[in-house]
Amino acid sequence: MSADFAAPRGIPDYFPPNSADFRRVRDTLTDAARLAGYGHIELPIFEDTALFARGVGESTDVVSKEMYTFADRGDRSVTLRPEGTAGVMRAVIQHGLDRGQLPVKLCYAGPFFRYEKPQTGRYRQLxxxxxxxxxxxxxxxxxxxxxxxxxxYRRLGLSGFRLEITSLGDNESRGPYREALQEFLFGLDLDEPTRKRAEINPLRVLDDKRPEVKAATAEAPLLIDFLSDEARTHFDLVLTNLKRLGVPYELNPRLVRGLDYYTKTTFEFVHDGLGAQSGIGGGGRYDGLMKQIGGKQDLSGIGFGLGVDRTMLAMEAEGVAHADVARCQVFGVPLGADAKAELVGVAGRLRAAGISVDLAYGDRGLKGAMKAADRSGARLALVLGDRELEERRIEVKDLSNGEQHALSLDGLIEEVARLLG
Structure with a gap:
């Protein structure tokens, strides 16, 4: 590779063998959603900037500091998506999905973008x-x-994580709480940007990660103490249902998510093996978001975002076994031009039968080709020379135990499938 080019700072590459773990994490997490009836949605990589400004919140760090925003060739302001909920809600409104059966249950996976200081577990493309x-x-x-x-998470073999949960209340809860919190915050010696944030959305101050701000707000009033009867009943029923589902949890009344649209149920999954960047996923309910971004209805919603990168780090911290990195089940070793031509056809027929196959390309000798077969992770090696080709037979070696025997080239597909089980 030329030394002139490298991936942008804070954007990881995933390639073999780590890419096998990446796919395993992504697919396992999405499979858990599909088992509960969630259909796939593919979202645009960039959207109108106003969608995120209105949906996520002007006072959040995401909007004010972290978005990749630029003008396109039509001089329209667009932003690389920093999160998924606003885009999903936009799609639901635009395509009238909210006029069908409710709830609309959707799942998605892919890259999101935030301009943050890169460090382990915190990337600019997450x-x-x-x-x-x-x-x-x-x-x-x-x-x-x-x-x-x-x-x-449990299907991936993780056990060292915990669920922290609280309620951020409804509109009836937030009015009195906002007054109490602002009264507390305005009594502190805050810098001007933090004081301005306290005026716009005081809850955002409690999400400030600076040690001095966290210490100053340690005795701030808790929203959970201001819950309306309706919000309290809702939260109690959530906890009751979690117990029925066998999901352990810890109450964390100081939990504040980094996005403005959250209401009522709010949660985060935390893994202490990751140090400061301990959150591996989280989400919550967002009543009012649909109306906020232009929907004619005011339907509520609940969702989450789980970090694939951080989940991989959590698996590494726990020593969870890596995914199978085998590239193929069968590796073909041709010894001669005619043998290679025959194995190309055999490989095509095996792939059509659903068996993964690779070949030794580049006219390697037997020793080099067998080394390549071992590195591929294949279970079987098919060795074919000109003499074997004349006799319409092929040598099959089981790379897991070294056993070797000859098979007829006619009917080979069925025999290979049988040997692979």
Whole structure:
């Protein structure tokens, strides 16, 4: 590779063998959602900047500091997607999905972009799996969404994580709480940007990661103490349903997510093996978001975003076994031009039968080709020379135990399938 080019700072490459773990994490987390009836949605990589400014919140770090925003050739302001919920809600409104059966249950996976200082577990291109359930305000649905994430992590073999959960209340709860929190914050010696944030959205101050701000707000009033009767009942039912689903949790009344649209149920999955960047996924309910971004209805929703990159780091911290990195099940070793021509056809027929096959290309000798077969992770090696070709037979070596025997080239596909089980 030329020394002149490298991946942009803070954007990881995934290639073999680590890419096998990447696919395993992504696919396992999305499979857990599909088992609960969530259909796939593919979202644009960039959207109108106003969608995220209005949906995510002007006062959030995501909007004010971290978005990749630029003018396109039509001088329109567009932004690389920093999260998935606003885009999903936009798609639901645009395509009228909210006029069908509710809830609308969708899952997605892919890259998201935030301009942050790169460090372990915090990237400028982060990979996430997300789900959104839109249109029904039901505590049982909140519990289902949380249980999907919990199940996905457990299917990957993780055990050292915990679920932290709280309620951020409804509109009736937030009015009195906002007054109490602002009264507390305005009594502190805050810098001007933080004071301005306290005026716009005081809850954002509690999400400030600076040690001095965290220390100053340690005794701030808790929103959970201001819950309305309706919000309290909702939260209690969420916890009851989590118990029914066998999902353990810890109450964390100081939990604040980094996006403005969260209401009621709010949660985060934390893994202490990751140090400062301990969050591996989280989400919550977002009542009011649809109306905020222009929807004619005001349907509620609940969802999550799970970090693929951080989940891989959590698996590494726990020593969870790596995914199978075998490139193929069968590796063909041709010894001669005519033998290679025959094996090319054999490989095509095996692939058509659903068996993964690779060949030794580049006219390698037997020793080099067998080394390549071992490195491929294949179970069987098919060795074919000109003499074997004349006799319409092929040598088959089981690379797992060294056993070797000859098979007829006629009927080979069925015999290979039998040997592979």
């Amino acid at each position: 990979q996430q799996v997300g789900v959104e359930a839109i249109g029904v305000d039901d505590p049982a649905l909140d519990a289902e969404v949380i249980a999907i994430a919990d199940e996905g």
